[in-house]
Every structure is written in C-alpha cells, then in structure tokens.
Amino acid sequence: MLARHLFGSTLAAAALLATSASAGQFVDWKDDGTVDLKLGPNYDNVVINVKAEDMGGLFGPGKKPFEGAEISITVNASGPKGGISGPLHAFRPVWEELSGGKLTVIELPFAEHYTKMMLDLRNGSGQYDAFLVGAFWYGDIIPNGYAYPIDDFMESGDYPYWTHDVMPPALKTLHTWKGESYGVLNDADGQVLYYRKSMLENPEHRAAFKSEYGYDLPSPPKTWQQLLDIANYFNGKNWDSGDADPDSGMVLHLKVGEQGHYHFQSLSASFAVTPGPKVDKYHNVYWFDPTDMKPLINSPGHLKALEFLQELHKTGPAAQVGWSLGEAWDYFLRGKSVFVFSWGDVGSLCQDTSRSKIKGDCAAAILPASEEYYDMEKGEFVKVANPEPVGNTTGGSWHGVISNFSAYPEATYSFLAMMAVEPVSLWNSQNGWTGVDPGYKYQFLEPFGSATVEDYVAAGWDAEDVKTYTKAYQENFYADTSLTYLRIPGSFEYWDILDKNLSAAMGGSVSAKEALDNTAESWEAVTDRLGREQQLEYYQAAIGYGD
C-alpha cells in the first residue's frame, strides 16, 4: 500500500510540476509543492498549508474532478462555529473550490440524528451521502450493508492522504468492522479528568485536607476513592473567588436522553472490568457474558460503581441530574467545581475566555482507577494498592461514514478525506470550538507525537494546560486495559435503557440495585427480540473474543 502511495504521489508531483501555481478564493496552489487552504474571513482568515502530494491525484490546480456533484452530510447540530458541525461549515468552501461540487451540511438535533439517518438508510433513499456517526451506531449500519467501505479509496492514491497508523488501537477498531474500513478519521472521544490545579496544590487546603483525612492530598488523585475524599472536602465551601456562593467538588452532566450514561461507563470501568491478557468469559468484558449474552451490567462491580457515583453526585449541584453538557461544562468553566470528567472539548473550552474563567488553571489527567475491582472469575472483590488506570473511548468519536446509497461516494469521500489530512486534523484538534478532540499520534506532544507546545500556544492554549491535556489523552488511549466499546445492533436501545435507569437512580426514584437489575431485565428482552444467536455473534466479533 505504501508503494502504491509513493507511486501515486510521484505521479501527482510530476503533474504538479508540469502545471503552474494557481490561486483561488479558498485554495492556493503554490510553486513549492504545497497548497494553502484558506478558510476565509468567517474563520479569522486561517490558512492551513498542506503538501500538494498529500491531496491525492484527483485534486490539483485547475482540476475540478467532481463538477456537478451535489452531496449532503448529516451532523449533530451545533452551528457554524460549534462542535463537529463547525469544521464542516469551515471547510465546505475549500472543498467546493477544489472539487467543483456542492456540499450541503445538514444539522440535526442530537436526539434525532440517529433516527433520521436510520430512516434514510432503511428506505435506501440516498437522501444523505454521508453521516458523521457516533461509533456506537456501527452495529446498526454496517452489518446491514448500509455503509460504503473505503479501503479501495484509501489505497488508490486519488484522494487526500490519511492513515489508520496514527490511531491508537482502541480508536482504530472504532473505524473499522471485521477488518474493513468504513470510517474516516475525525474526532477522538474519551473521557479524562479535569481539575483545578491551583486548588489541589494550595497549601492551606492541603494542610486542612491532611488533618481531616489523614493523608496528603494527591494532585491529581490516582484513585476514585481519593477523588471522592477531595470532592467531599471542597464541596460546600466557597473556595472560588468568582462569586459569593458555595462551590462544588464534582460536576456531572446526567441529563437523560443526552450523554449522561457515559459518566457511569467511564467510572465503572475500573470497578467492573477484570484485567487479563486476553478477552475471555471473565476478563476484559463489561457488557455481556461472551458465552451466552447474559447482561453483566448488574454485576457486583457495576453496582458498587453506581453506588459510588451516587456518592459522588452529592458533591455536586443537585440540579445536575437535568444538566446536559452545556450546563455542566459551563459550571466548571465558571470556576464553580473542582473536578469534571468529560471529553476533550472541556480542555479546549477552558482556553476560550469568552466561555471560561479558568484558563491556565485547567489541568487534565487520565481518569483515576478504583482501589478495588470485582474479579469475575473469583467472584469477589479484589483490592489493589496502586491500581492501573483503565482507558476509555467513551463517546461517539464522531466521524464520517459514507452511505451505500449515495450517488456520489467518491466526491463524498474526497471531502471527508480532505478533513482528515494531517495538517487539517491537527488544526482541528488545536482549536477547541471545532469539537474535534485529540487522539492521534501527531496531535500529541513530542517526543511521543509530532506536535509542539509552541504550536498549541500559537493556537491560543495555555502552555501548562496543554501539556497535561495531551498527556492525559495519550495515557488514556494507550492504556493497557480499556473499556470495551459496545458496537452491536441495538446498541442505541441498550444504552437508552441504561441511560433511563441510571437517571432514575441518580434522581432518587429507584435504588442503584433496582436500576441495574431493571436494566439487565430489559436488555434480555431486547436481546431476545433481536435474536440472541445473532447478537452473541456480533458481540464476540466486536470485542475480539476468542482472538
């Protein structure tokens, strides 16, 4: 594949030398073998420079390979300067000039995006050419043959160049299915812990904490239990000078029907997953028993985690039960909470002074682990003194998948690939409003990756913040043990049931045990309805059972 790429790029380079540089409004082919992608006045006249050969054989000065193509791509609605949808708007004119085609960005409310996509795919109407999907939708799209595999595109050399090699294994899995590639690199989701460093390292607080809890305040906390102590310590005191009201320890975004259940997933991973070298009946499984598809969600480890989350909930504002991302993040960004654990957007939003009051005091770390986990094989809790952190890829990792019913799969791929080329992807991850979070090698700092602190600072980041931020994500995505991602048909339904039950538990309507038992019972009904044999097969394939 590399050979073909070299061949292709040689041809492209030759073609380039033969033609002269040309400048358009959004695209500027230079004489030095690079091309400037200009985003225009709406986006601060940002210019991204890409090697011409990396743009693939189809694009070039004067070439309009997709003239007449009209494509539309669906995305979670956030507006032209909002997360995930923002970059689509920003790069649309660039692509249109490069290709001669026309792109319509279809923004759909988060709650309806999946529905609209499925309606389109089930009918085969081909109204949308691509979808910025959440990885958990794969189970409902790929096995049914609704998606267009992109291996051929990637290998042809015609299209802008990007590769899976920059992805940590956990993320690469999310973009492929049974060895075939379907997703184009975009966002990398995972939850990390954010904390107010100045508070945790404040000498007065440290002294008071030590006298109250008997040990030194760890900054950052390495275990969930330590975090709970710290959160309890800070909760209710007015430690933040921003306002006269008391502040909180932890803030969560628990609203039902939104993304509240991810908190539980990330947190419970280290309580419930039994580490081991392989994936088998007892080790590295979280959702279902891989031999009979019995739900594991109400196992003792999960239950303990939920009860822990309920305790943690008390260190935050009661209202957070109805809070979605915007409200919860706003609370943290205004300085009202010591901790939040959520996606990479928080790190970038911290740097935006129109939204944040805590720039420069927004440190990040990989999520703590639990001091004890439930060992499924032994059937008992095991205590660990220094637990290994468990990584996660919770979230959607929103990225483009092409519809099999699209009339213009090539044109569509060329747009998605263009957004995935390294300089573009790097720029996306450095600018918080894009909603594109880092997870790929070049986005991490040297020596592990290829980005420099200076790049990030130039993009508006505080130097200390970005160092902890990138390190946190690097550790998260390359951790030895990771929470497995649920990608089977009906994932959405399983998670919706879990979400509703979690919300009921957090709101106090039911106990933690009832919530998880109800979830398990409802899950069994769904599994039976969708076909147990088939679900088992998909689950085993998704988690790499028996590999």
Added chain:
Amino acid sequence: MRWTGRVKFLFLLPAVIWVLAFTVFPLGYSLYLAFFNIETKTEITRERVPVLDDAGNPVLTSSGRPRTRSIVHKEQKSIATFIGFDNFERAFSDNQVISAVKVTAVFILTAVPAELILGFCLAVLFNRRLFGRAALRAIMILPIFATPIAVGYLFFTIFYEEGGPLGFTGIPFLSNPDWALASVVFVDVWQWTPFCFLVFLAALQSVPDELYEAAVVDGASGWDMLREVVLPILQPTVIIVLLLRVAEALKLFDVPFALTGGGPGVATQSYSFLSFRTGLRFFDLGYASAMAYLLLIFTMIVVTFFFRKLRDTYA
C-alpha cells in the same frame, strides 16, 4: 328551516373526502402495523464497473490502476407475519408503558383542574371595569399561541436551578423526579390557563344583565349569584373547555421533549412521547402503533362521553 338539494354534496364532500383520506386511511394502516410483524430485508449488492472516458477507454487512478465505480443494487423485501394481539399484550405488561400512563394521568388530573379553576377565578376577576382591560386581555392571549416547543426550552432556562430567575428558591425543578413532573404541569398551566380564562370571561359576559339584576333584587349575595346563576349557565362552557383540555393533554409531547427529555429517569415521559420514541427511535413500528392505538381508543371513549353532553350545542 334548512334547504335541500343535491348541490349540498358539492359543498360538503371535498372536505369529507379529504378528512377520510388523511385520517381514516392512516388509522387503518396503523392498525395493520399493530397486528403484523413487518420485517424489511434489504439485499444490497455492489457491482464494480470500470470508469470509461468519452472514447471508451478505461481511466486510470493516480496509482496506475483502472478506476472503478460502484453501482449499488438494492432489493427490499417485506415480510409481514400476523401476530395477533401480541403487541397489545406487550404494552400492558411493559413497565415503561405503565409508567407513561401514570405520568400522563397525574399530569391530566393536576393540570386540567388547575387551569380550569384558575381560569375561572381570573375570569371573575376581570369581569368588571379595570384599568387597561383590553391590553390586559390581549396579553393573556400570548401564552396560548406561544409555540409549545419554544415554551418548553424557554422554561428550561427559567427553571435552571443554579442561577436562573427561580434559583433562589432552592427548589429542584428539573432534577427531582416529582418536581420535574410538577414543572411540566406548571408550564402547561402557564400556557393554558389564559385559554380557560378567555373562554370563561366570554361566557360570563354573555350572561344577560337581567339575570344579575333580578338576583340582586331578590337579595342574593355575590356568592349565591355565582352558584345559582352563573355556574349553571356556564355548564356547557365548562364541558367544552374540559373536553378540549383533556384531549390536548393526552397528546402531551412538546413540553417534556424540550424541558426534560422525559426525565429524570422516566418521570416526565408522557405516553405520546414514549410512543413516538419507540416508533421512530427504535423502529419498533408495530409496537409503537399498538401503543398509539390504545391511546386512540381511550381518547375516543373519553371524548364520546363529552360529546353526548355537547350535542345540543351544535343544534
């Protein structure tokens, strides 16, 4: 004395045919969905064809291989199996359905009486000379016509517990399940009390002067007049308002959608909301149709009861 003549059908039938087409037919289809299990299998095959240029020669990619295009063939087959009352049985034992029924019932039993009583009291209040009465009356029209979904989102900001305008009360409007339902009720009361108010006011004003004057002459107090004169006359009005409000309340969708997303948990998941989500989120069309049908039957029963009392209004 009414006319006859065949032309009456020319006037009436277009509307009748329209309504039949757009309601009876879909309802029938809905019933079909409820009784059958429909599986759509889509066979998708992809065919790679070489891309040829105008002269018929194969075009090459940048890496020198022949470029291919995909043509997608799709074949959809629907298999419908009759499953009888399975969907309906499932609805009766489904926890979420039972919860949704409870939520909707509590909602109706609290919101509707509140609106009626409050609307009536306000009507009595406004039924006199007041400063700027016309303007006040006009203001009261606004909530009724404010787009419900907009109202839902709007009240999200109003009920915001950490700094919203009502934050000082410390009440967990949206984070406590019971309060959340109360909040939904509150929003509905805000939106529809003016409706009850306007209707009752109009009805009060249609009470002829003579009745009042006669009652005064008879030495009746304010209270007596209310009970003996006004309420009996208002009875048909109360019935129509009750009917319209209950029918609308059974359809409750927009406000929970916007305000709470059905939560916390399922505390504000109304019946219509659940049916919609089941059908269009999880594509369990048969089951969702069965749920919707049960609601329809229930609505019809309630409404028929009211209509019996109303028939005379439409003489």
Added chain:
Amino acid sequence: MRELRVGRTKGDSLRYSIYSLIAICVALMFLFPIYWAFSTSLRNPLDTFTVSGIGIPWLNFEPTIDNWVTQIASPEARRALTNSTVIAVGASLVALVLGAPAAYALARFEFRIIGNKDITIWFLSQRVLPPVATIIPFYLVFRFLGLLDTELALILINATFILPFVVVILRQTFLDMPIELEEATLVDGGGYLTSFFHVVLPLAAPSIAATGLIIFAFAWNEFLFAITISSRDAITVPVHMAGAVDTRGVQFWFMGVRAMIAMIPPVLVALLAQRYIVRGLTLGAVKG
C-alpha cells in the same frame, strides 16, 4: 360589560384600583417568560446564568445583539422561516377552501342519512385525534410517494388537522348570518353557488380572515409531524429550535433568539384575530 353592582359608590374607586392592580400583576406574571426569552436572547454566553435580578437589559447586564445577528443571518434560520410561512399559509388556504363550503353546507342544508349535528361532531373529533396514531403511516405513505421532507407533505398534513376549526367556526358564523340576503339572491334566479360566492363570502369575510389567522398560528406551532417528515429542505421554525440542542447541550443564548423567532409570528397573528379567539379556540361552542 357587567357590573355586579348597579350604581356607583365611593368604595368603587378603591375597588377599581385594587382589582386593576391585581389584574396587572397577573398579566405581568403571565408575560414574564416571554420577557425572559427576550432578555436571554440579548446576553453573552457567560452571562446566561449569572445575571442578577430579573435580567433587565443595561440594568443587570450588557446586552448584545450578536445572537440575533448570527441566528437570523444563518441560511438555516432563513430557510426555516420561509418554510414555516409557506407551510402555515398553504395549509390555512387549503383548509379554508375546503372548510368554508363544508361549513356553509352544514349551516344551510339538511342532511338526512347522517345528521348535521353528527357530521359536525365528526369533524370536531379530528381535532382530538392523537397525532402519534397517524404519524407512522403518514411517514410510510409519504416515503412511498417520494414526498418526504417536502413542504407539500407538511401542508397536506397540517391542513387536515386545522380543517375542523374552519368547519366548526364558520358554520357558527354562517348560522348567525341572516338568511334573507341569500334567499333574495335565489329568488332573483342566482344559484346556490352564486349566492355563496357573491353574497355570503363577502359578508363573512372578517370571520373567515380571523379564522384563517388562528389556524395559521396552529399550523406554525406544529412540531410532531414537522420533526418526523422534515429532515433538511422542509425544516420549520419549531424544528429549527430543537436544533439548538446539540452534542454539547442546550445553547441557551441561541435558544432565546430562536424562541422569540418562533413565537413572534403566531402571537402577532393571534393579536390581529383577537375578536375571534374565543370562538376559534372553543371551535364555535362559545361566542367571543
């Protein structure tokens, strides 16, 4: 205007003031949420949840019209406004064209097999039909006809559900009109149609206009069908509002603007049709 007391006494002025004050307070309470939407729409993101007092512009915070500018400038918002207008106007016209003659027939003519009363009630019952019961079939049928995500589909659906208003309200209007003029026309040799178009409609024009305005408002506010049928081209203002909820949560500063954009047209329209509101909302049962 009725007073519960005949004659004027000194106590009346006090009563007048007290009741007026109470009434004003009540009206302000009902107005508050709408004022709040307006206030939110003028705020910077950071201020959204932190304004003191009751958020009076300039007094409690620095207002900005940025939100308004961005929202109205966005092509999606403009498209939503156009769509909503086209759909609401279209549906209202269809409903009026179908409903007015039907109302006339029910007011003037005698129907035997099914009585007038029952036909009227049948129309009325369409209004209490839960939309959820019809939404899936509508979706499937429109998909089959290739009409998904078109304004036409929403016009047809909305027309169906506002038609009852037209039939029942106008029926009452026609019943209230003296029959002599029509009879005169008939005697003069004009047919029923002539009498309807040349005599009845012009006379009933104000009522028809008001009914049209009311049903416009209802069609504008419709959400359930709009969100199911539309996905891109036919997005209406309410659906556009729901789009302010995204992966990152509710964008409140947009929400204020969008709420105002959504609410202003139907509210304006309702104010224009004030006189007929009660009759409209109670489907003719109570005269305003």
